[in-house]
Amino acid sequence: MIKVTHEITKSFVSESELNAVFSDVEKAHQTLVNGTGPGKDFLGWTTLPRDYDRDELERIKAAAARIRKDSEVLLVIGIGGSYLGARAAVEFIKSPFYNQQKKTTPDVLFVGNNLSPDYIHSIFELIKDRDFSINVISKSGTTTEPAIAFRLFRDEIEKRYGAAGAARRIYATTDRSRGVLKQVATAQGYETFAVPDNIGGRYSVLTAVGLLPCAVAGLDVDMMFAGAEEAMDVCYKEGASNPAWIYAAARNALYRKGYCIEVLGCYEPGFRFMSEWWKQLYGESEGKDRKGIFPASVELTADLHSMGQYLQDGERKLMETIVTFDRPMRDITIPSQAEDGDGLNFLAGQGLHSINTQAFKGTMLAHMDGGVPNIEISCAAPDERTLGQLVYFFEFACGVSGYTLGVNPFDQPGVEAYKVNMFALLGKKGYEEKREELLKRLG
Amino acid sequence: MIKVTHEITKSFVSESELNAVFSDVEKAHQTLVNGTGPGKDFLGWTTLPRDYDRDELERIKAAAARIRKDSEVLLVIGIGGSYLGARAAVEFIKSPFYNQQKKTTPDVLFVGNNLSPDYIHSIFELIKDRDFSINVISKSGTTTEPAIAFRLFRDEIEKRYGAAGAARRIYATTDRSRGVLKQVATAQGYETFAVPDNIGGRYSVLTAVGLLPCAVAGLDVDMMFAGAEEAMDVCYKEGASNPAWIYAAARNALYRKGYCIEVLGCYEPGFRFMSEWWKQLYGESEGKDRKGIFPASVELTADLHSMGQYLQDGERKLMETIVTFDRPMRDITIPSQAEDGDGLNFLAGQGLHSINTQAFKGTMLAHMDGGVPNIEISCAAPDERTLGQLVYFFEFACGVSGYTLGVNPFDQPGVEAYKVNMFALLGKKGYEEKREELLKRLG
Numbered sequence: 053m054i055k056v057t058h059e060i061t062k063s064f065v066s067e068s069e070l071n072a073v074f075s076d077v078e079k080a081h082q083t084l085v086n087g088t089g090p091g092k093d094f095l096g097w098t099t100l101p102r103d104y105d106r107d108e109l110e111r112i113k114a115a116a117a118r119i120r121k122d123s124e125v126l127l128v129i130g131i132g133g134s135y136l137g138a139r140a141a142v143e144f145i146k147s148p149f150y151n152q153q154k155k156t157t158p159d160v161l162f163v164g165n166n167l168s169p170d171y172i173h174s175i176f177e178l179i180k181d182r183d184f185s186i187n188v189i190s191k192s193g194t195t196t197e198p199a200i201a202f203r204l205f206r207d208e209i210e211k212r213y214g215a216a217g218a219a220r221r222i223y224a225t226t227d228r229s230r231g232v233l234k235q236v237a238t239a240q241g242y243e244t245f246a247v248p249d250n251i252g253g254r255y256s257v258l259t260a261v262g263l264l265p266c267a268v269a270g271l272d273v274d275m276m277f278a279g280a281e282e283a284m285d286v287c288y289k290e291g292a293s294n295p296a297w298i299y300a301a302a303r304n305a306l307y308r309k310g311y312c313i314e315v316l317g318c319y320e321p322g323f324r325f326m327s328e329w330w331k332q333l334y335g336e337s338e339g340k341d342r343k344g345i346f347p348a349s350v351e352l353t354a355d356l357h358s359m360g361q362y363l364q365d366g367e368r369k370l371m372e373t374i375v376t377f378d379r380p381m382r383d384i385t386i387p388s389q390a391e392d393g394d395g396l397n398f399l400a401g402q403g404l405h406s407i408n409t410q411a412f413k414g415t416m417l418a419h420m421d422g423g424v425p426n427i428e429i430s431c432a433a434p435d436e437r438t439l440g441q442l443v444y445f446f447e448f449a450c451g452v453s454g455y456t457l458g459v460n461p462f463d464q465p466g467v468e469a470y471k472v473n474m475f476a477l478l479g480k481k482g483y484e485e486k487r488e489e490l491l492k493r494l495g
Numbered sequence: 496m497i498k499v500t501h502e503i504t505k506s507f508v509s510e511s512e513l514n515a516v517f518s519d520v521e522k523a524h525q526t527l528v529n530g531t532g533p534g535k536d537f538l539g540w541t542t543l544p545r546d547y548d549r550d551e552l553e554r555i556k557a558a559a560a561r562i563r564k565d566s567e568v569l570l571v572i573g574i575g576g577s578y579l580g581a582r583a584a585v586e587f588i589k590s591p592f593y594n595q596q597k598k599t600t601p602d603v604l605f606v607g608n609n610l611s612p613d614y615i616h617s618i619f620e621l622i623k624d625r626d627f628s629i630n631v632i633s634k635s636g637t638t639t640e641p642a643i644a645f646r647l648f649r650d651e652i653e654k655r656y657g658a659a660g661a662a663r664r665i666y667a668t669t670d671r672s673r674g675v676l677k678q679v680a681t682a683q684g685y686e687t688f689a690v691p692d693n694i695g696g697r698y699s700v701l702t703a704v705g706l707l708p709c710a711v712a713g714l715d716v717d718m719m720f721a722g723a724e725e726a727m728d729v730c731y732k733e734g735a736s737n738p739a740w741i742y743a744a745a746r747n748a749l750y751r752k753g754y755c756i757e758v759l760g761c762y763e764p765g766f767r768f769m770s771e772w773w774k775q776l777y778g779e780s781e782g783k784d785r786k787g788i789f790p791a792s793v794e795l796t797a798d799l800h801s802m803g804q805y806l807q808d809g810e811r812k813l814m815e816t817i818v819t820f821d822r823p824m825r826d827i828t829i830p831s832q833a834e835d836g837d838g839l840n841f842l843a844g845q846g847l848h849s850i851n852t853q854a855f856k857g858t859m860l861a862h863m864d865g866g867v868p869n870i871e872i873s874c875a876a877p878d879e880r881t882l883g884q885l886v887y888f889f890e891f892a893c894g895v896s897g898y899t900l901g902v903n904p905f906d907q908p909g910v911e912a913y914k915v916n917m918f919a920l921l922g923k924k925g926y927e928e929k930r931e932e933l934l935k936r937l938g
Contacts, residue, residue: 132800167851169827332801339805357575358775362782364909384612408610414916466807473857
């Protein structure tokens with residue numbers, strides 16, 4: 053099970069400061085589990101590992117099996133919570149090189165998360181002469197980026213397979229009953245999966261939103277739920293040994309002392325998009341009302357040779373949270389070399405994973421000496437069970453942390469501002485006045 | 496040519512504040528071009544676009560042609576400045592999907608930038624049954640990560656092609672005369688290229704360090720130099736219209752007012768690793784003596800649906816710098832749709848690039864209204880010429896900005912701290928006392 057340690061943090065905050073924040077964390081925990089706080093209509097994820105829809109999961113597995121059989125590529129169309137979770141899971145569990153590997157499962161390509169024509173041309177090239185299916189993920193169906201991508205790739209798939217053939221290759225993950233995408237799906241006869249009403253995008257990895265792409269890539273989704281349920285057991289237990297409490301307390305105690313940037317790091321490059329998912333989870337949940345820790349990330353040891361200088365000796369407003377693994381999936385032993393020109397023979401016979409672990413420990417001590425408090429989140433191995441644990445743990449700790457901070461961790465009102473401006477500048481009906489105003493400002 | 500605008504920033508700082516910082520920027524510029532400041536032995540990059548080694552460039556092109564002919568994969572072994580620049584350039588100019596594309600040039604895979612055994616196993620699988628060459632990049636040859644990777648893949652390439660065959664497939668970019676890697680290269684007869692003494696890793700994209708991988712991937716390196724020379728002309732000219740001055744002045748003026756995080760954003764996903772390269776350049780150059788702006792990055796519009804909430808309404812310590820392009824390499828027109836279920840027909844007939852540009856403009860205004868000053872760096876198109884311009888511009892502005900901040904922008908003393916601890920924990924000779932101390936602290 054996940055273990056959170058921050059012994060080292062204790063030299064940066066006093067015991068009374070930690071006690072004060074732990075008492076707030078306890079209240080936040082109760083607000084969360086009793087559903088008495090703001091955003092209480094979006095707590096579906098808290099009990100999901102126990103009460104997920106078994107029938108839908110079977111349909112997801114069946115759809116995944118069909119896609120694996122008839123497609124060389126799955127295009128996943130989605131943005132934000134309908135993009136990062138699935139990408140993070142596939143790269144973390146399979147490999148950041150998943151799409152380049154020889155394998156029996158389809159490539160999984162993500163589109164509809166930007167407005168770049170060059171990006172979309174790349175995707176068109178990658179599906180040329182290859183059978184593909186589409187999983188379009190959008191609660192409403194009107195979010196600009198995925199809607200544009202779906203318009204373009206629906207044209208392509210219908211050209212390729214005819215309307216009926218295309219309908220059998222399009223899977224819509226959307227609202228259960230309302231919305232444009234649901235209407236189209238019903239009219240065309242696409243198989244649909246649900247974006248539940250009571251689970252926000254960034255908390256939706258363990259719904260059809262994340263599960264279908266994961267299952268297509270061959271992830272063991274049952275193990276993901278098993279891990280999530282283990283984390284649920286631990287996270288629901290009140291007390292100072294609850295890992296979610298420790299994490300929420302440590303980061304809030306530090307934030308109250310002026311540490312306003314949290315850098316999430318991991319010594320496995322496959323974790324890069326897990327960090328991106330984490331950034332959305334924490335940034336979108338806590339970054340409001342002009343407060344919140346700024347979430348950033350590093351890939352280690354690579355970034356010790358880029359951000360390392362700053363981490364060691366830049367402005368002292370940083371805390372670091374490092375995710376570690378007790379063991380890798382497959383280790384490598386350092387070979388001996390007769391000449392020893394590189395001077396590495398002192399490592400010969402050692403496993404690379406243990407060297408990686410010593411790099412972590414040495415770095416943690418160095419950064420602490422440099423004035424950066426460190427929190428460690430240690431896990432067993434980078435597998436599906438750990439993934440499920442991490443997802444649930446981070447979500448639960450985020451709810452607790454957000455309430456501790458005094459914000460609604462389940463809304464995202466700030467995301468609308470750019471959309472309104474964009475629609476106005478694009479000349480959408482109903483935005484005429486705003487358009488005039490903005491054009492004047494742009495000069 | 497690159498244009499830097501920050502009209503919008505002006506509402507966040509007063510004219511007298513800007514004037515004060517411009518006067519410091521002027522002095523910093525003179526310190527840089529006259530070579531009178533700290534780190535003055537590392538200014539080789541300032542005149543590189545004019546005085547680069549023509550003979551070596553021809554050898555680089557010839558080596559690249561050979562690799563394209565005899566290899567399906569080029570393994571680039573390097574970390575930090577010997578990794579990020581080349582990766583950034585290839586993904587920016589070609590595609591983030593470069594390695595997945597059907598093409599006539601070899602895949603370019605980067606290794607030796609981490610200590611993950613799972614990552615290295617992935618690379619071994621990707622070169623299985625495929626002809627490959629190695630470009631090992633290290634000034635000394637003793638940096639742990641690339642040295643371990645070179646030991647492993649040198650074994651593999653020698654097994655595959657024999658010692659003599661392997662020697663023809665290994666290209667060493669290293670010190671001109673000293674160091675372990677230079678010795679091995681001489682003994683084994685590898686072709687070598689120079690890591691110049693007077694250019695630090697993060698300023699080395701336009702040396703053999705960056706150029707050989709770029710040339711192998713089919714980038715037009717002459718156009719990169721042409722762009723860099725154009726930027727050099729502009730950056731050397733004193734005055735308030737110098738884009739490097741504008742950028743250095745804007746970010747320093749904002750930093751002095753408490754904006755301590757700079758978020759670099761771009762609406763092209765292919766820019767992701769350019770941002771990583773930029774983070775090293777600025778973080779390592781300025782993050783010292785307990786000061787420096789914290790560099791972070793976002794990929795847009797994707798991250799408007801993850802970090803967007805924080806950017807709009809989180810703690811107000813952020814400035815944003817957005818890199819934009821006047822035109823894409825290839826545009827896409829939004830098609831009309833009879834049913835208009837998604838309500839996008841108001842965009843039909845528009846180019847996607849122009850929609851992307853309106854998203855940028857709308858976002859800039861929204862974020863400014865939310866209290867985030869914005870700087871825009873606008874470029875022509877995402878091609879090699881722009882790449883050369885951006886690389887030189889960012890480097891020059893970094894030198895000016897670092898001197899304005901009052902640090903040595905060309906050293907990185909903090910990078911050693913973790914290495915010392917790591918060597919001690921790994922039991923390297925000479926670190927016995929440190930080892931005892933650290934083990935005690937780790938308990």
